[in-house]
Amino acid sequence: MELRHLRYFIAVAEEGYITRAAERLGMQQPPLSQQIRALERELGVQLLRRKPRGVELTEAGRALLADARAILSHIDHAFAATRRTARGELGRLVVGFTSSAPFHPFVPRVIRAFRDSAPDIALTLEESGTTDLIDDLRHERVDAAFIRTQVADLAGLTVNPLLEEAMLLALPATHPLANDSAEGPPLPLTALAAETFVVYRRHSGPGLYDSIIAACHAAGFSPHIGQEAPRIVSTLNLVAAGLGLALVPASLQRMQMDGVAYRRLRGTPQPRAPLLLATRRADTSPVLRRFLDLVKRMARTFPR
Amino acid sequence: MELRHLRYFIAVAEEGYITRAAERLGMQQPPLSQQIRALERELGVQLLRRKPRGVELTEAGRALLADARAILSHIDHAFAATRRTARGELGRLVVGFTSSAPFHPFVPRVIRAFRDSAPDIALTLEESGTTDLIDDLRHERVDAAFIRTQVADLAGLTVNPLLEEAMLLALPATHPLANDSAEGPPLPLTALAAETFVVYRRHSGPGLYDSIIAACHAAGFSPHIGQEAPRIVSTLNLVAAGLGLALVPASLQRMQMDGVAYRRLRGTPQPRAPLLLATRRADTSPVLRRFLDLVKRMARTFPR
C-alpha cells in the first residue's frame, strides 16, 4: 500500500469516473484502473461498482473514502507540525528559576515575550533551588534555568550571563542604619564592619557569597557571617527576624517585606548580582535555541 | 511522499542505525539512506543527526515519529474498518416497522438476534405508517421495513414474505358474540354477515383489506364496512369504542386492550395476515444483505 493508492482512490470517488479522475491526476486511464484494482486486491474488498457510465462507490468504498481523506489530512498536519517543530514554533520547554529570579523584571518580561512569539510551545515554569535546578537540567527535567549565582560544576552546561544589577543592603527596619526612605543616601560599606551578615550559602552557588566577601575585603574588613540561608529570598526573612544584615540583588526590593529596610551602597568595587541562564550544552532543540536567542537578544537591549 | 518513507523512517528511528534498519527492512543501507534523505528534503527538515555510531532523532524527528506511527495505525484501522464494512459487520441500518409489526414476536426476536450478531452496526428503529415507510425506503431514509400488508406500487422495491398468521375477530367486550375466554370455540364467519366492520384502509395497503373482503365473500356475504382506520392498531380503538368489529392479525391479541375481546374464526379460506419485509431492490449494502439473510433464515425456522 502506498499513499498514491489513496490519492487515486479519492480522485476516482470524487469524480465518479476513472477517466475523468485520470485527467485530474494528469495521467491516463489504464494505469489508474490498474492502481485502483491493486488497492482492491490488497484490501480484498470491492471498492467500486463499475457501471456502464462511470463508477459508483460500494458501501466499503464509502467507508474507505472518509478514512482516506482523514489519513491524508493526518499526514498534512503531521508534516506541518514537524516543520513547525523544526522551526522551534512547536514543542515543550521547561524553564526553571530560583526563587529570586522572578523579582528581576527581565525574567517575567522575557517569559511573556516568548509566550507571545511562540504560543504553541507548551511552557512549564518550575521554581526550585539552584542546586536542584542544575540537577534537573542535567537530567533533562528542565531545559533552561534562570539562576542568580555562578555554579561550581559546569560540566555539560552552558551558563549565559545576561544582566547584572547592584546589590542593596537589607537591614532590619529597627536597625539604627535603617532609613525611612529606601532611596536614602548611599552607605559606605565600611559602616558595616561590625555588623553580622546573613548570606546565601556558598555551596549552593559561590558567586554571590564570594562577591560579598570580596567587596568587604576591598572595603578593608572581613565580614562577620552569621546564619546562612538556603535561598536568597529567605535571607530577607532572617533579616526581618533581626538575625543580621544582608546584601541582596536590588530587584528584591520589589518584594515589600515587613520589617526589612533597604539602603544603597557606595564605594568601589560594589558587589553586583548577576542574572544567568543555564542550559545543557548538548541541547540542540530548536525550541531551546529559539528561547535562548530571544533571551540573549532581549538582554542586550534591556534598559540598565 | 509515500508511506514507504514513513515506514523506513520509523524503522531507522527504532533501530537507531540506518544499517540495522536496512537489515530489518530487508534492503541495503545505501537506498535506505537515500530514502530518508528524500523525506528530509521534501519536509525541508533534518530528522536525524548522523553520529559516528548510528543516528539520533532530532526534535523534529521525534515529533514526526509519533505522528508517523499514528498515521500507520490510522491506516490499519481504516483498512480493517473497510474490510468489516464489506463483510457487513460495520455500518448503519435503519429498520422501519408499522405500528402493528412489533406485536408479532418474530420482529423483536430477529432485531435482537441481529444486534447480537453484528454489535458494531448502528441500528436505528423507526415506527411509521406503511405508506410513509415505503416513501422512506425510496428516499433511503429507511433501509428495510417490516410491514403487514402488500403495497400497491412496488417499483424499485422488493417485498419479502416472511410469515403468515391467522386473523382473529376483535369485537367490543360488550358484544353478544364476545366470549369470556379468548380461546372460546371458533366462530363461523357467516355469523358476522349482519355486522359492521372496521377495516384498515385499503389505499394504505390493499392486502389485508382484500383478504377480509375475499373471506367474507367466500362465506357468502358482502361485509358492511363502517369506518376505515389509518393503522391496524387503531382499528382496535374503534372496536373498543363500539364502532364495529375488526379482523386483526392474531399477534395483536398480545395487546391487552380494555373493552376489546377476541375470538377465533373457522371455515376456509380463513383470512390470513402476512408479515413482510420491504427493501430497495437496488440496495447492495452488505449490512442490508446480512440483515436480510438473517431475517429470511430465522423466518424459515420460526415456529408457526
Place this chain on the structure above:
DNA sequence: ATGGCTGACACAAAATCCATATCGAGTGAA
C-alpha cells in the same frame, strides 16, 4: 596508531509505474 563500524556517494540492475493501442460491454439515438 589501527582496525572496525557507520553513513555517504556513484553507478548498474531491477522493479514498477505509466503511456499507447486495442477490445469489449453497455447505452442512447436514428
Place this chain on the structure above:
DNA sequence: TTCACTCGATATGGATTTTGTGTCAGCCAT
C-alpha cells in the same frame, strides 16, 4: 434494430524510480 459513442479492462513497451553493489571517508575504541 443498428450504429455510434462512452467508459472501463487488458496487453505490451518504455521510462522513471527504487534498489543493489562497490567504494570511500570519518570517527571510536582497542
